Amino acid sequence: MDKNKLKILLATTLIAAGAGMAIAQDTATTPDAEATEAGPMDFATLDADGSGEITVEDMEAMRANRFAEFDTNGDGNVTLEEFTAHAQAKAAERAGEMFGRLDADGDGNLSRDALEARMGRGGPGARMIDRFDTDNSGGVSQEEFDAAKERMTERRGMRGGHDGEKGGWHKFRN
Structure with missing residues (x-):
């Protein structure tokens, strides 16, 4: 070379x-x-x-x-306990950071109103209804739900699945 x-x-x-x-x-x-x-x-x-x-x-x-x-005990191996403790510490750190961002008034409490205000009108459920409700009826029919599910499955398939083939393991789920 x-x-x-x-x-x-x-x-x-x-x-x-x-x-x-x-x-x-x-x-x-x-x-x-x-x-x-x-x-x-x-x-x-x-x-x-x-x-x-x-x-x-x-x-x-x-x-x-x-x-x-x-490897907190320095023995050259990572035990399940060490791995879990590390993951829990990272999760607690991230949760604390997220809580700090959501606690706009800094009072150490998150009310439902405060949380929902951060998510927008109706939260994620309303966004899902808006996206899936193709006939603008205000709700999602079985046909709209199935069509949306198919679109999502196709999009995941384009990125490849867990088995490396188009559609991956998602093609076997219903």
Whole structure:
């Protein structure tokens, strides 16, 4: 393989790895720093050693640090309990952030009226009726429901399913 192809392959691999890490990782830890704030991955975070370049070693350090976040007892293995605790902590963090955004007046309470006001008139149910009610009767008939279900199944099929074929496992569900 010539040098240019190798450079392109390495750059593509680093970009893909960095993008994958950015999507999968809510917080990042560098070898000599505490966890950074949750948010999008940036160059400085990916350049774990601060060398000015993102290297394979930086990616390895990111992977090791990510694993260490799960492996709280440091034994080199992640148990179901460690995995569950990590997931619960992340879920609680996200729920707290969402609650903070929804609690517009900051009183620590969310009333039904406040929640419904954030969702718009009638909430998601009204949006579903508006989208599915093709004859504008104010409701969704069995025929409209079946047609909408078919449209959604076709759209999912265009993206591929869990078995990699058009329609995937969705084509077997009713």
